[in-house]
Amino acid sequence: SGFSQLSFSSQNSRGTKRKWNLEEDVVLVACMVDLYNIGTYNADTRFKAGYLNELERMLEKVLPHATLKAKPNLE
Numbered sequence: 001s002g003f004s005q006l007s008f009s010s011q012n013s014r015g016t017k018r019k020w021n022l023e024e025d026v027v028l029v030a031c032m033v034d035l036y037n038i039g040t041y042n043a044d045t046r047f048k049a050g051y052l053n054e055l056e057r058m059l060e061k062v063l064p065h066a067t068l069k070a071k072p073n074l075e
Contacts, residue, residue, distance in 0.1 A: 018073060024066055028074075031058040 020028075032055065035041055041051035052070035059068050068074060
């Protein structure tokens with residue numbers, strides 16, 4: 001499928017890019033859906049402040065070696 005060929009990257013404060021792999025993409029979306037379903041961070045059409053830190057903690061549990069951080073990777 002075309003989805004497996006997608007490549008996402010995020011830029012850190014030094015300007016280097018980090019490539020996201022398919023597993024990380026899938027886990028990120030699953031964690032965001034879980035975060036939404038929990039409801040603690042929901043606010044009308046977006047998430048409330050502080051959701052990135054909770055998302056970072058959720059990702060750390062599932063992907064401990066990915067070292068994804070709220071800033072700059074998730075922001």
